[in-house]
Amino acid sequence: MPLPLKQIRAIVGAENLLTTPEELYCYSYDASKMRFIPEGVAFPANASEISELVKLANRERFAVFPRGSGSGMVGACLPRGGGLVIVTNRLNRIIEIDADNMTAVIEPGVITGDFQKAAAEYGLFYPPDPASLPFSSMGGNVAMCAGGPRAVKYGVTRDYLLGLELVLPTGEIVRTGTRTMKGVVGYDITRLMAGSEGTLGIFTRIVLKLIPLPESVRTLTAVFPKLEDAANAVCEILRSRIIPSTMELMDQATIGAVENHLRMGLPTDAEAIILIEVDGPDGVLDGQVERIEQICRKTGASRTDAAKSQADRDRLWKARRGISPALGRIRPGKINEDVTVPRTQIPAFVRAVRALAEKYNLIIVCFGHAGDGNIHTNIMLDRKDADELGRAGEAVEELFRLVLDLGGTLSGEHGIGIAKSPFIEMEVGSEGLRAMWKIKQALDPLNIMNPGKMFVSDRSFLGGSFA
Ligand SMILES: Cc1cc2nc3c(=O)[nH]c(=O)nc-3n(C[C@H](O)[C@H](O)[C@H](O)COP(=O)(O)OP(=O)(O)OC[C@H]3O[C@@H](n4cnc5c(N)ncnc54)[C@H](O)[C@@H]3O)c2cc1C
Numbered sequence: 001m002p003l004p005l006k007q008i009r010a011i012v013g014a015e016n017l018l019t020t021p022e023e024l025y026c027y028s029y030d031a032s033k034m035r036f037i038p039e040g041v042a043f044p045a046n047a048s049e050i051s052e053l054v055k056l057a058n059r060e061r062f063a064v065f066p067r068g069s070g071s072g073m074v075g076a077c078l079p080r081g082g083g084l085v086i087v088t089n090r091l092n093r094i095i096e097i098d099a100d101n102m103t104a105v106i107e108p109g110v111i112t113g114d115f116q117k118a119a120a121e122y123g124l125f126y127p128p129d130p131a132s133l134p135f136s137s138m139g140g141n142v143a144m145c146a147g148g149p150r151a152v153k154y155g156v157t158r159d160y161l162l163g164l165e166l167v168l169p170t171g172e173i174v175r176t177g178t179r180t181m182k183g184v185v186g187y188d189i190t191r192l193m194a195g196s197e198g199t200l201g202i203f204t205r206i207v208l209k210l211i212p213l214p215e216s217v218r219t220l221t222a223v224f225p226k227l228e229d230a231a232n233a234v235c236e237i238l239r240s241r242i243i244p245s246t247m248e249l250m251d252q253a254t255i256g257a258v259e260n261h262l263r264m265g266l267p268t269d270a271e272a273i274i275l276i277e278v279d280g281p282d283g284v285l286d287g288q289v290e291r292i293e294q295i296c297r298k299t300g301a302s303r304t305d306a307a308k309s310q311a312d313r314d315r316l317w318k319a320r321r322g323i324s325p326a327l328g329r330i331r332p333g334k335i336n337e338d339v340t341v342p343r344t345q346i347p348a349f350v351r352a353v354r355a356l357a358e359k360y361n362l363i364i365v366c367f368g369h370a371g372d373g374n375i376h377t378n379i380m381l382d383r384k385d386a387d388e389l390g391r392a393g394e395a396v397e398e399l400f401r402l403v404l405d406l407g408g409t410l411s412g413e414h415g416i417g418i419a420k421s422p423f424i425e426m427e428v429g430s431e432g433l434r435a436m437w438k439i440k441q442a443l444d445p446l447n448i449m450n451p452g453k454m455f456v457s458d459r460s461f462l463g464g465s466f467a
Helices: 005-012 021-026 047-060 112-120 138-144 189-193 227-239 252-262 282-298 310-321 323-327 343-359 386-405 421-443
Strands: 040-042 064-067 084-087 094-098 103-106 161-167 173-177 202-209 216-224 246-251 272-280 303-306 333-337 363-369 374-381
Touching: 005 040, 005 047, 021 040, 047 064, 047 084, 047 161, 047 173, 047 202, 064 138, 094 112, 103 112, 112 138, 138 202, 161 189, 173 189, 173 202, 216 227, 216 282, 216 310, 227 246, 227 272, 227 282, 227 343, 246 252, 246 310, 252 272, 252 310, 252 323, 252 363, 272 282, 272 310, 282 303, 310 323, 333 386, 343 363, 343 374, 343 386, 374 386, 386 421
Parallel strands: 040 084, 064 084
Antiparallel strands: 094 103, 103 202, 161 173, 161 202, 216 272, 216 303, 246 272, 246 363, 333 374, 363 374
16 A cells, blocks of 8 residues: 555645655665665654654554664664655754753754763763764664663663653653653653664653763773783773773784774784773872773783873774774675673684684674673675675574573674564574564554564574675
């Protein structure tokens, strides 16, 4: 059945509905590079327009697909099967920053980085820091429960989420949660929504907790000839009761790729480099840096470098920031997995990945958040090479089994979407998945909100993003 465009236009206005092939094409993909063409793209102005669209979808039986900035890595916002994409970027007001209660009320279309800057003007801090923060939306962050390097110390989006206003898949507008730090009234629907990937409701307001902005930051790097020693250093630093705000690991394959690209004199014979940041009151940070350098040297670092200036800091971050462009020079494409293991298992994980690379004759590069065990594992490939693609597919499944055997999880940040839906049952089990489906059916009896995702097991889309 074609979309009831006349009725949709009557709700959002003709100027806020896209229907031409060229326009629809622009909303057919996200950062996963999968492609599904929608039948229409609507830009509602507020919760009541979204509610009307969703009620219409229930009456006329068409699917709706919430979308923020389209930066997701797993195809979670894509209109698989066709239907109406509902973009929430016109709801983009920061409604309130309450400095005394350290809370904020915002709309979902606010860009993450803009919100962080606005909070900082009040001396407040919103810590979740996905690398996509210059362009990802806060609605998308809540729906994917986004996280970043600072998760080791500060946690992820759900840890700052106090409440929501949302449009249920049946069209009712509900409010969940509180504006207070405590609140135990009824089921915790707010927490259920964090990571719900646009399948259980469309957020129209977000209530967030803020914390005081740290006074200062210090940055250092440590080079480790042996990977095990780097992983030990991470655990030792945390055992010493210092919780760095960032601990980023680059394995040897990553160091080699970045050096090849940037020629900045990185030690390509080292098995690991860790980039560490501490933040907090200015007076304590130099002591913490000194203590971290001692621990790194004691656990086997051949060299440590602490930044003395902003220019030094930028230099230390240059290698970490150079990873993505560097990888592009190895192979034209990659499958990017964001698996997570307990941090003590990082050495076992990286060694097993090396064995996997050898077994399947693939280049696999590991880097990422050592502090929380979220290691981005990139299978480099040329998607036009059918044989390589086939080997990569087998490697992805074996990688997931390995991660689960080590006590880890298939995704620390990027979520399930379309890319990982064939594998979700490996982690949550068939009964677990059935329980999730019962929740979905209870809230969305006609399955109109973002169908074709978590509960569909189609293996034609491998594991992660196809950048
Ligand atoms: C270069 C790059 C770096 C990245 N780095 C990170 C990282 O470090 N950490 C990380 O966690 N992720 C990262 N990502 C992934 C991505 O940015 C996050 O998943 C982000 O949260 C998606 O936000 P978005 O606004 O782009 O959402 P979209 O991609 O538009 O949508 C994502 C999901 O959110 C749902 N959604 C969007 N808006 C709403 C709403 N208002 N109500 C309900 N559901 C909604 C959609 O239906 C979909 O399921 C990265 C992506 C890129 C391209």
